[in-house]
Amino acid sequence: MREQLRSLVAEMVRRGIPLEMAKREFERAYLEEVLSSHQGNQSAAARHLGIHRNTFSKKLEAPPVRL
DSSP, rough: OOOHHHHHHHHHHHHTHHHHHHHHHHHHHHHHHHHHHTTHHHHHHHHHHHHHHHHHHHHHSSSOOOO
C-alpha cells in the first residue's frame, strides 16, 4: 500500500499539483471511502473518524479538487 501511495504522490508532483490541493483531494477521497464503508451513514462515519458529524458533513460539502 505504501508503494502505491508513493507512486500516486510522485504522479501528483510530476503534474505540478500544489500540496494544499493534494491534501484536500486525499482527505475527500478518504472521507468518501469511510462514508461508503458505513453505507452512507454520516453519523457512523464521523464517529469512526472521531470527528463531529457536522464537521464531517462540511468537509464533504467542499467542492472536489480539479486535478
